[in-house]
Amino acid sequence: MRILHVITAKFPVVGYGGTERIAYWLGKAQAEMGHEVSYLCNPGSKLPFARTFSIPQKLEDLNPYIPKGTDIVQFYSTPNFKVDTPSLTIIEGNGAPGEKYLPNTIFASENHARRHGWTEFVHNGVDLSEYPIKQQKDSYLLFLAKAKWRVKNLAGSIRIAKAAKLPLHVAGGRAPFWHRGVASHGTIDGEKKIRLIQNARALLFPIIWEEPFGIAVIEALACGTPVIATPRGALPEILTKNCGVLGNSFEELVDGVEKAMFISPEACRARVEEAFSHYKMAEKYLFYYKKILSNGKIREGYPAAPIDADPEKKFYYKNYLAKKITKELV
Numbered sequence: 001m002r003i004l005h006v007i008t009a010k011f012p013v014v015g016y017g018g019t020e021r022i023a024y025w026l027g028k029a030q031a032e033m034g035h036e037v038s039y040l041c042n043p044g045s046k047l048p049f050a051r052t053f054s055i056p057q058k059l060e061d062l063n064p065y066i067p068k069g070t071d072i073v074q075f076y077s078t079p080n081f082k083v084d085t086p087s088l089t090i091i092e093g094n095g096a097p098g099e100k101y102l103p104n105t106i107f108a109s110e111n112h113a114r115r116h117g118w119t120e121f122v123h124n125g126v127d128l129s130e131y132p133i134k135q136q137k138d139s140y141l142l143f144l145a146k147a148k149w150r151v152k153n154l155a156g157s158i159r160i161a162k163a164a165k166l167p168l169h170v171a172g173g174r175a176p177f178w179h180r181g182v183a184s185h186g187t188i189d190g191e192k193k194i195r196l197i198q199n200a201r202a203l204l205f206p207i208i209w210e211e212p213f214g215i216a217v218i219e220a221l222a223c224g225t226p227v228i229a230t231p232r233g234a235l236p237e238i239l240t241k242n243c244g245v246l247g248n249s250f251e252e253l254v255d256g257v258e259k260a261m262f263i264s265p266e267a268c269r270a271r272v273e274e275a276f277s278h279y280k281m282a283e284k285y286l287f288y289y290k291k292i293l294s295n296g297k298i299r300e301g302y303p304a305a306p307i308d309a310d311p312e313k314k315f316y317y318k319n320y321l322a323k324k325i326t327k328e329l330v
Helices: 018-032 110-114 155-164 190-199 216-223 250-260 265-275 278-293 312-324
Strands: 002-006 036-041 051-054 074-075 087-091 105-107 141-144 170-173 180-184 202-205 228-231 244-246
Touching: 002 018, 002 190, 018 216, 018 278, 074 278, 087 278, 105 110, 105 278, 141 190, 141 216, 155 170, 155 202, 155 250, 202 216, 202 312, 216 228, 216 265, 216 278, 228 312, 244 250
Parallel strands: 002 036, 002 074, 036 051, 074 087, 087 105, 141 170, 141 202, 170 180, 202 228, 228 244
Antiparallel strands: none
16 A cells, blocks of 8 residues: 655654654554555655655645555644545544544544544554663653643642652653752653653653543553553553553552552553554554545544533643642542
8 A cells, every 4th residue: 555644744753742753653564564655744854664755834735745656645633735635634632622623534542532522543552662671660750741731740740759759750841840859851852761761660640631642651661661640531541450550549649659569561561562552553544544445434424522622721720720729630
């Protein structure tokens, strides 16, 4: 199959780039499975497994830029330009109130799809070769997310680590406030990021919103690092008792730090191998590609966010402040 990925990003990915990394791993798996892969992306991009073409700054009609013989186009946001070739769009974020999507749209988890009135989804996957497992862990906890994004709940992670009497390393931006026992690394990548994940006793992920997926979660599991999280959004789909701890309260999350010590790195790694590798992801995308090429569309209807949904950041931060007074995280 000839597949074109269209994404406003530069490859290789540097820094955070969650959706960009998914686009990279998906195309890499497809190429390794024998498909012909191309990317229409930002100028200066280079990929060892695919051809790259520069995406125009202003695009009204994609058709002149689609390589001859392309079977399907993969988008990473809803296209606002003309395209005649069959296509599929993955949505990685939560929609604005009442936001509607194209019929050939999928989401990042079952929960994510359901909240948009849909059933079609593909779990994200990582290239396991980039995440070596490590058996021995150090005595610190890790926060790996956008530190300034309050729904990721850095403040809650600091409280959990303090109660568990363990230092907390923060990666994904600078912590906006100073606390004893908190080491802030800023936005990191490469070997430094891998070492932090590998050596952590556990990843703290006490989110206070409906997480579409959580790439950091499977990155940690791939390295053999268990995850302690709130059961919001996709987290119950990812974490089992063999690889993580889900807690509904501050006390349960603190207790989870001790429970995580008894989770084996092999079990964490096995969870990713079983369900969240880039090959697993690519296989399900191919299932939907074939469905579109056979039927013209995935199914009848179209997905949409609820019209009464609250704007994410304002609602969840307000909710967080109110419940922080009662010493609860969720």
